[in-house]
Amino acid sequence: MSPDPETTPDNKPLPASPGLLRSSGLVGAMTMLSRVLGLVRDMVIARYFGAGAGADAFFVAFKIPNFLRRLFAEGAFSQAFVPVLSSYRAGQSVSDVKRLVNAVAGSLGMVLLAVTLVAMLGSPVLTTVFAPGFLDDEVKFALTSDMLRITFPYLLLISLTAFAGGILNSYDRFAVPAFTPVLLNLAMIAAAIWLAPLMEEPVMALAWGVLIAGALQLFFQLPFLMRLGLLPRPKVDYRHEGVSRILKLMLPALFGVSVSQINLLLDTVLASFLQTGSVSWLYYSDRLSELPLGVFGIAIATVILPSLSRKHASASVDRFAATLDWAVRAVLLIGVPAALALGLLAEPLIATLFGYGEVTDRDVIMSAQSLRAYSAGLLAFMLIKVLAPGFFAREDIRTPVRIGVIAMVANMVFNLILVFPLAHAGLALATSLSAWLNGFLLWRGLRRKGAWQSQPGWPRFFAQLVFANALLAGVILWLRAPVGEWLVMTGYQRATDMSVLVGSGVVVYFLALALAGVRVRHFRHR
Template sequence: MNLLRAASTVSLLTLASRITGLARDTLIAAAFGASGWADAFNVAFRIPNLLRRLFAEGAFAQAFVPLLGETRGREGDDATRRLVDAVATMLFWTLIVTVAIGIVAAPAVVWLMASALQEFDGAVVMTRIMFPYIGFMSLVALAAGVLNTWKRFAVPAATPVLLNVSMILAAWLLVPQFRRWGIEPAYALAVGVMVGGVLQLAIQVPALMRIGCLPRIGLTPSRIAAAWHHPGVHRTLQLMLPAVLGVSVAQLSMIINTQIASHVSVGAVSWLFYADRLMEFPTGLLGVALGVVLIPQLSQAHGRGDATGYSAMLDWGLRLVLLLTLPCAAALLVFGTPLIAVLFHRGQFTAADVHQTVMALRGYGVGLIGIVAVKVLAPGFYASLNVRTPVKIAVGVLVLTQILNWLLVPYLGHAALALSISLGATVNALLLFFGLRRRGSYVPSPGWGAFAARVVLATAVMSGALWYAAGLVDWVALGRHEWQRVGWLAACMAMAVLLYFATLLATGLKFKQFMRRG
């Protein structure tokens, strides 16, 4: 399998997801701005997303996917399918209980996330509407792990588009309808999330059937007992326990930051949310795509005892991170105002909201390379079934992040919360990197110095052009001419991309080095 082609497939489909996600967020920003109801929805939506990252895409995926890849590499497809059936059965019944508890305990959950919300009761209602979403997404994560192990990357990567389309339709059609009915319009967004969750799970079924891996979930006590006694279930749980702690650390940091933001001012939660959405664009296109492709391949290389191939795949991933993330980070730092103004400045989203969101975006830009690099470096541990090391590092990073919040928030406000996350992610990436080097899992290939110099030079050339373009016009005032502003942004971004890659080619960078098989 060509790893670059696989990663490109995931990236292109993730691009579709990110574009529809930005369209979704643009509609929501125009309808609600950075108001109290916008904060309430963002907190309520963050709760199932937090649990999704904790149990579905987080600890569960980190434990289950490497085990799945190792089982398939050593024992074959039939044993792997039995493992899938057993794990799916236990996951299904665990989710039933979790969702029921979450709906009942919604007021306490919202209070823990953001006790100072202006629209606290509305956030509770939306949390109850959206809590079953964690159930759908956990089963989607299981399906994605199976499909990725069978090297079927397209469906899992395309799945998030369905959530975005559902929410776009909700913002476009249901929000005005709810207003006419006298129902709070923000509730329409929660309905859109739930419909999106159903659609995301439904699209997995045909793809799983095509590879003969549609899970057979046990519904009787005997089937449930048999699933519980499957050794793979206990192995998954053993691997999940430290992974839960590690992912919990990251999510705990987000909870604390949301709580602090709710006390900073009305709108702070939303400013951080919109900045985070833009930061997630390069993170998803590259970091998520590389993680999805690398974990199964690294797991199988570990199962074969191929240390050289293991190291080479990590080196390939890190070079791609530097090549594609450094220019993105620079763009967030010097070109934030045009990006935020074009994407969100309309309707209820004011010029003041643009400024405040840009401040948060710059905070994220400082650590974008670290944020993306973690998604390549952490699989270097997970694929060898070493979860403890990333967990220990994550705990230390949590402490560091909150110390930085304590020092910086009084001076920088909500922007300090983004900056602290960035600095913490950078430290996290460095510790993971040196940990892999110390274990001998990663040995850098020759030529890193010349490669990095070319990337830095090309980024500097591109950044200078973007900095000039950012000050060339008043991007906020240009909102009176919407399509002219969009055209200017498209021209500037096209120029930046051409400048960057032309400089790389002029300095002699060979793109063929990224065409590797795994």
């Protein structure tokens, strides 16, 4: 007999699933805390290490395992594992669910351990591949390779953390996985402030902070798995039916689900050939653009994947389409004003958050250029996050992979066209353009397959968005001081003025939505 869907694997009562809006809000709140601390972390790094050679070396050494984490753990693995686990939960016995968890834990752990050991031994090769421009600077190249040996085990630890988080998300325990990244930021802040002064090469402390954070994040989630009755007992079993299904879904999804991350990494490769500071400028601007992406886009995507997987398993076609439509509207409601604000406030935001210590006025201006380019694609990045689960919940991997190949090739072409006239900002703009192509093709694919069906009310909703965002832009342009004034302000003045700008914008935007007839009840969706 199949298990009762309203019980845990230990036959304990499972609370009714909260609505998607409430779950998204919970994940968004936890993610907001993490992202705010992430900005504090980057402010600390900028203050102590600036945008020099050491910072460039660390950002590459951190970006490689972090990229693989997004590509593998949060990307392909999560998109493949959650639907399979959901189908086991809906149609298999309790013991079958536990065997799946044990087999995945053992098989995943063994692969990750092997990859980690090879990468640590071959760190100079990875540095050559991902930052070939560093070959001309022996000190920067050696420093990057040394730090990569320390940071790469983070992939092993954070991938197992994503595995644990996937289990918790499948049982609607969203808060714990969403809170976990807070530990990364705390560990790196502590390393920059207290560990760096004790080391011969201070920037190496950041690499150790990444490694410590990976261990903290994994062990933090284990007690919650134990409470759920699903603490794994790892067993290597690649012949397990569930493991085979996950692998078949993962291999193509490794590329299809995270094309935007591959594009960002290509930016780093090309930026390594540009003037010193280019990698850091792209990093700081990318971090700011990821704040709304993580808080809202990824939060909504995290919540809808288990829901879509269950609806597909129960053949609820109309409810599947309604959930996708809800997710797209929710993204537009937040993504449009976020992109608008980042574009209009690029220099003030960079100056307020990072313009201290070793960061120069020129660094602020250059980072703002790439931030404005990333803001042009922010909405597309967010739409990709909520449209891709529409394919993965249906265990359809081929379509997003084909789309991913098209977007990747387009990004490479855009890079070559734009890098010469616009330098690092051209790389960011190319990423944004390819993201729009990716998002459009995903939407068209879902529509052709019948998974996307527009719900009533789109013309009215679009008009409401235009009205509210026009008022938001007007308020920002009215209150924003010239860029030159932001560069000479004290930190307190910047923080005060930015708070006024952000607060006024938020109030005006949501008041405008209310005047246009948008209500919270319109976005309640179970």
